[in-house]
Amino acid sequence: MSVALGIAVLVLAAAQDAKSGWTPAESMKVKAVGDVQPSPDGRRAVFTVTTAVMTAEKSEMLTHLWIANVDGTDARPFTSGEKSSSNPQWTPDGKWILFTSKRPEQQNLWRIRADGGEAEQLTDLKSGVGGFLPSPDGEWLAYTRTDEPTAAEERAKKEKTDVNVVDENFKRSRIWVIPLADGKREPRLLTPGDLHVDAKFDWSPDGKTIVFAHMPTPRADDWTLSDLSTVDVATGTVKPLLRSGAAESQPHYSPDGRTIAFVASDTPATWAGETSVVVVPAAGGEPRKLGATFDSKPGIVGWSADGKRIYFQETRGTVSRLSALPMDGGAAADLGPGERHDQFTRLNAPRTMVGYVSQNSDHAPEAFVTTLDSFAATQVSRVNADAPSHPIGRTEVIRWKSTEGLEIEGLLTYPVGYEKGRRYPLILNIHGGPAGVFVQSYLAARGIYPLASFAAQGYAVLRPNPRGSSGYGKAFRHANRKDWGGGDYRDLMAGVDDVVARGIADPERLGVMGWSYGGFMTSWTITQTKRFKAASVGAGVTNLMSFNGTADIPSFVPDYFGAESWDNLELYRAHSAMFQVKGVTTPTLILHGEADVRVPVSQGYEFYNALKRQKVPVKMVTYPRQPHGPNEPKFVLDIGQRLLEWFNGYLRAKE
16 A cells, blocks of 8 residues: 555544544544642643554654643643653742653653743663652752662673572662752662662651651562651661551651651551551651541542641542541541542642642543632643544433442443433443442543443443442442452342343343453353353453462452462352353453553463353454553554444444
């Protein structure tokens, strides 16, 4: 095909996409917004905008900084180029914006004047930067970086003798500091030894101390061992602050520097457990738990300017909202109406404003700011104003009764052009986790599951939050322990029955799909019932025993099931799709990233071969380089298109 003809074909395809409503290709045009931070003077806000880049030789997400007045005027790109710029932060004086960028290869620290100009590189690292934060006086910049390879390790790699001994020679993340003043910036290490430092740390208001969370190693399983320490910036002296059976994280100094707030898990720390906001004297002492939160899963946003409250965000049902906990131990108070899904990022330096991203099923994500003395949302960005504006399926929150009288909530999306009394094919979409939750995010945003495209092609889509989900309290989140595929499965089937009873879903045209734990539930579902005419298992756990021995989180399943496989073999077998797979007939599409260490690709191969040997219609597609969540746009697009083709072939073939 000639270049001219190839371009013509692409243009024609794009035009056809635009005319046919939402498609996976159209959703790739929706921009993602993040990292909204108001300036110290409260006049401007910086935020990030991410677009998908797909050319003949590129398939990547490109992120750049944008800046705007807080009333939404004069919004414009602030960085540009072929390399992403992300993680913006204002310096305390508001004169500079710090950010990270992979220029040319590894992620390093840069700064640019808030009035514009050329960006200046601050670090030159081989291993890249993790988290970073300027000191309150703006004199120093602290950051985390992973240990770089030694000369001997680089030589071994060159000589092809670079063996890897598992769980030895860890590359830990550590805190370093550099001066921000012009001149030579010699990095100085603050946290040597056997500490793997979390990227979220905080400076004391006087700039003399940094508080940080740390684990013994970078292993994902070691999060349960997270503790808090402080380091004296001048001397590098590290002092333990908290050592307990709980996992401590997200430390924040109070405005007066006397108190540190943090999030602590239950004791011992568990994967689906509860967390609380806790305070402790900065000089050390007895920690004190603040009031309870609705879901027992708060994420600290910051302290109030007067030090009397701590702002946090938490999921409640199908939205996330901002609330505040008083220091006197009183009940949490909600800020804002909680009508949309809001993701809060950073307070400005005086703690008078906060930035956030807001969206709902019908509205694309945009940057917002609000004052904190009274919630007054102001939209800062309109970067998705030029996104496709096709008709979108209406989404509503519905509830139904499951077994044991448990009320379950979910999101039901109607087909575009829905006609009451007419039945439609239904897709049951199951979330991951299992402590995940479906929220009211923009339906047409790019992602693995092209929900707006399904609605545009005449499908209803049900996204339930069964027992085990976050957003409904600790007891609900714990309700599937030792019972994956039990009560949660009944919750899902009751939801399907409800949509059928409403006269919306055609019981003869049902499909099911899910990723990660959603993949587990999908594989489980088709071993329990033949009512679904097509399925797609995405990065699914299909065999609890082999998953436990190959994943990067070997404590995960034993935590949920209360036993190792060798101590309760029958429990693992009874809840694994691979041991129920005989007799499955549902045509199944299996999707998996080849670089997935969370749910190794072998889980997909086990299920694929079992179905294939039983002559079940099955197709498995693997994606090179992709981790647990595929991140290359061309692969995300491919997944969406394959899903539509697969379900159309089995649920709409007669049409």
